Amino acid sequence: RVAREPPKIHRLEESVVNRIAAGEVIQRPVSAVKELVENSLDASSTSINIVVKDGGLKLIQVSDDGHGIRYEDLPILCERHTTSKLSKYEDLQSIKSMGFRGEALASMTYVGHVTVTTITKGQLHGYRVSYRDGVMEHEPKACAAVKGTQIMIENLFYNMIARRKTLQNSADDYTKIVDLLSRFAIHHINVGFSCRKHGAARADVHSVATSSRLDAIRSVYGVSVARNLIKIEASDNDPSSSVFQMDGFISNANYVAKKITMVLFINDRLVDCAALKRAIEIVYAATLPKASKPFIYMSILLPPEHVDVNVHPTKREVSLLNQEVIIEKLQSVVESKLRNSNESRTFQEQT
Ligand code: ADP
Numbered sequence: 001r002v003a004r005e006p007p008k009i010h011r012l013e014e015s016v017v018n019r020i021a022a023g024e025v026i027q028r029p030v031s032a033v034k035e036l037v038e039n040s041l042d043a044s045s046t047s048i049n050i051v052v053k054d055g056g057l058k059l060i061q062v063s064d065d066g067h068g069i070r071y072e073d074l075p076i077l078c079e080r081h082t083t084s085k086l087s088k089y090e091d092l093q094s095i096k097s098m099g100f101r102g103e104a105l106a107s108m109t110y111v112g113h114v115t116v117t118t119i120t121k122g123q124l125h126g127y128r129v130s131y132r133d134g135v136m137e138h139e140p141k142a143c144a145a146v147k148g149t150q151i152m153i154e155n156l157f158y159n160m161i162a163r164r165k166t167l168q169n170s171a172d173d174y175t176k177i178v179d180l181l182s183r184f185a186i187h188h189i190n191v192g193f194s195c196r197k198h199g200a201a202r203a204d205v206h207s208v209a210t211s212s213r214l215d216a217i218r219s220v221y222g223v224s225v226a227r228n229l230i231k232i233e234a235s236d237n238d239p240s241s242s243v244f245q246m247d248g249f250i251s252n253a254n255y256v257a258k259k260i261t262m263v264l265f266i267n268d269r270l271v272d273c274a275a276l277k278r279a280i281e282i283v284y285a286a287t288l289p290k291a292s293k294p295f296i297y298m299s300i301l302l303p304p305e306h307v308d309v310n311v312h313p314t315k316r317e318v319s320l321l322n323q324e325v326i327i328e329k330l331q332s333v334v335e336s337k338l339r340n341s342n343e344s345r346t347f348q349e350q351t
């Protein structure tokens with residue numbers, strides 16, 4: 001090859017930088033739904049309703065009954081790095097909200113058309129305003145509104161042709177959205193969720209606020225799952241090795257499925273932990289080989305300083321301090337539960 005002049009380095013236009021970054025935060029329609037629902041949860045909503053059109057590419061609409069957004073905040077709502085949840089870095093240590101980086105709404109305005117309708121307590125009317133590329137398109141317009149906030153994302157990835165094409169060919173984005181909301185619905189049982197396709201009469205996820213986790217699981221995953229679950233609990237207070245609390249439901253010997261369902265929340269965040277999932281599969285394969293693809297719901301509470309929440313928004317995989325110790329402990333709790341329930345079952349069958 002012939003040596004040539006080095007290419008000139010220039011600064012990218014801000015709009016290009018923002019669109020590239022936004023495409024990383026919002027990788028698919030389901031990532032937008034997750035961010036919007038987490039915002040609704042952060043706003044103390046008790047009812048969250050989702051409508052999806054064309055797998056989320058045409059429309060994602062999330063309506064909640066939370067605290068709403070102040071009129072004065074609307075101008076900066078969709079700017080990058082604007083948030084009501086974090087002020088200084090140290091707050092991250094103890095943060096209870098799902099969001100904190102002030103990036104989600106901004107990102108959506110760089111890759112889609114965002115319209116916000118919101119009303120705060122004591123107001124007679126709400127406001128509606130649309131955003132593009134981080135900024136308001138016009139002054140907020142007064143409008144009728146009941147309670148809370150509705151956020152509409154239209155034409156997601158309209159300006160990312162390749163992304164839109166690959167997503168159009170994949171039919172499974174709506175399935176991913178339903179799966180995500182099912183998980184949220186069985187953890188946040190004091191919140192009612194619904195998710196439907198635009199124009200559909202029936203909701204594909206429907207839960208009402210309840211005090212019973214099992215009722216929530218029944219309404220979301222069905223009776224056949226709910227009737228085959230065992231309650232499970234564990235805790236460890238040994239500060240030298242681990243401090244944690246776990247409670248959940250695991251399937252028994254009668255639950256037979258093609259693949260494992262593992263719904264895991266750590267400190268109320270929906271996460272994946274491949275090592276824990278694998279460890280539990282191993283226990284089932286050894287204890288209940290015929291029911292070796294279990295349904296697992298686990299909620300684990302750890303001291304906040306043992307979990308790093310400042311990971312990339314799209315990364316659900318976590319690693320924990322003292323992970324091995326915790327996994328071993330959980331494995332043994334699951335194993336003894338399964339053995340007990342299996343023995344009492346065999347006993348019942350014999351008598
Ligand atoms: P973050 O959640 O990290 O703060 P977002 O871009 O997701 O960033 O949201 C920016 C801000 O907009 C939030 O901090 C919150 O104050 C407000 N907000 C977003 N969605 C809602 C909602 N559904 N109800 C009330 N406030 C909201």
Ligand code: MG
Pocket residue numbers: 035038039098099100104105
């Ligand atoms: Mg957020």
